[in-house]
Amino acid sequence: MTRRHVRHRPDPVALPVPEAPIDPERGGLYTATELYDTTSYADSLDARAYAWSREPKSPERARLRALHDFAIDEALDAWIDQRSIVGVMGGHAALRGDPTYLDAVRLGHELGAKHVVATGGGPGAMEAANLGAFLMSRPWGEVAGVVDRLVGVPTFLPSVQAWVAPALEVVRDVGERPQASSLGVPTWFYGHEPPNVFCDAIAKYFRNATREAILLEICDAGIVFLPGAAGTVQEVFQDACENYYALPGRAAPMVLVGRAYWTELLPVWPLLERLSHGSPMEGHVHLVDTPTDAAELLG
Template sequence: MEIEDSATLRALLDGGHSLHGARLQGIDLTECAPALLARSDLRGLVVLGGRASVDVVQHLVRAGAVVFPAVHDAPVDVYRSRLYTPEELYTGLADGYDRTPDALAYAWSQDGTLVGDPYVAVLRSLHDDSMEDALDELLEGRRVVGVMGGHGVGRGSADYADAARLGHDLAGLGLVVATGGGPGAMEAANLGAASPGREALETALAQLATVPGFVPSVSDWAGVALAARAGWPVAAAPTSIGIPTWFYGHEPPNVFAQAIAKFFSNALREDLLLARCTAGVVVLPGAAGTVQEVFQLATRLYYAAPGDTVPLVLVGRRCWTEELPVWPLLQALGVGREMGGRLHLVDDVADVADLLRETPRVVASTTRERS
């Protein structure tokens, strides 16, 4: 039982419920101190960070609880129970990107003096576990489509606009659009999924084109994006999710992901991003990183149990058959397997939405191409 707010904890305490096995995550225990001090049946309770007096901590430990203290020497809250917002990661952007929490966390991840430090390793692992948990809570019961593609796609380009319109169309199907959370095609897909309407999207595309990339200035790149989405209504349920990593610290997170699950471990981040794409994955032209993601998903599809496969849609016939010819290999892997019926190759992003309207179970078949 995970408890992430003091109101829930107070209700349990007032009702006399057992806290055995409960996990209190980042809660200020000050208001609940009298009720906690009056309880002795606290064995098995785990307190992760938060705030508590010395008396309460000592009582909890004596009663058999495990208390993980708050961490004050890390640039992130390792016990946080929710995903990041762009505003959180870019706090202080006016003073320069280097001053923001995002940049400080990256610097911490790259600090050579901390390499091999088991304490720091534990803190980063705790943070990433909290991120994964918060992501699962947010996406529970929702259909998620992943959009992968190159980080070098520039604002103002036709490819960027196509990716943005794709994201908008997918969100229009009721899907949550999840990307790697970075710039380029990832930003474009998040932009489209987050935009409140086609007119707002086209206006934002024109504004963003004035700063094509994050080089030489992340501050200008993020600043114009924040301005472009200023005034957009807050979504009751996010349709645009970013899952970036501080491993790629040179790539700042885009601000069009309405919620951001950012990880220190890139391996964990890549695996869980693909695992949560329950409605399929769309792959736009990219380079080595995009190819890696294609084959990570191919492995999942190849070994998936019957009924557990999802569509994999490659966009760009020339890219995937000539420049980076992964399509023939995917076809070969799919022969005689359910995976084969989930592979699609299209040239136009306008064809993608029709392929992802439903994801019924399919039987082994040959792959499909659409022109």
């Protein structure tokens, strides 16, 4: 797995697109405050962009979405330059405070000291890993206290506004941090799932296929796979494909957390291990028991 070449382009020229809530020639990644730019989530940029993406197809809308995603691609290339990126993949359904969520918080906290932690940028384990990295400079007791502030609203259903409110309060209370440690790469394809607010930068795409490929591609320091369902399994084998065909010495680590989960409940591990034999990724796939084990492997 290799980091993409950083491309540079001239300063963008804004296009007159009054019908579109997004700027198709934007020059940087999103921030949480930009996506949650109104008191009511229903009126926010994130919600408006999702609603716009669901409108009937037209050549003009398709062009604007393509231009937007290209702009995000360029901005992301620039943002990741000179940064070590490690991915954390896991289920979107993990409730705040449940064991899977806490495992992801701990993993993000331990990885964030040395890497930028990249996730799909949504709720569940993704939010948890971004939260842990966001607080990487704080002691674990303080991190656990922040989780306690969030558990009163365990999920974004039925109200995104109720779910995001305590998280935004945490971000305001933490204030400036010593370094960027958290990245989200979500998509409006799953726009019914809101982005979490603990990322230093958010690369939000319209096209999910583009977003999936790029999220895996940028994780040059490796990827940790927490227990998840179909989406996580897809990411395991999509990443395995990249590593299988990688040039010698260029495969990135793949770490599956949860021995029983990946060998019994969803027996992905036996196939992944067998696939690695004789390929560039041999010796780069790992099965561990705990998030701490995964963090130690990736250093």
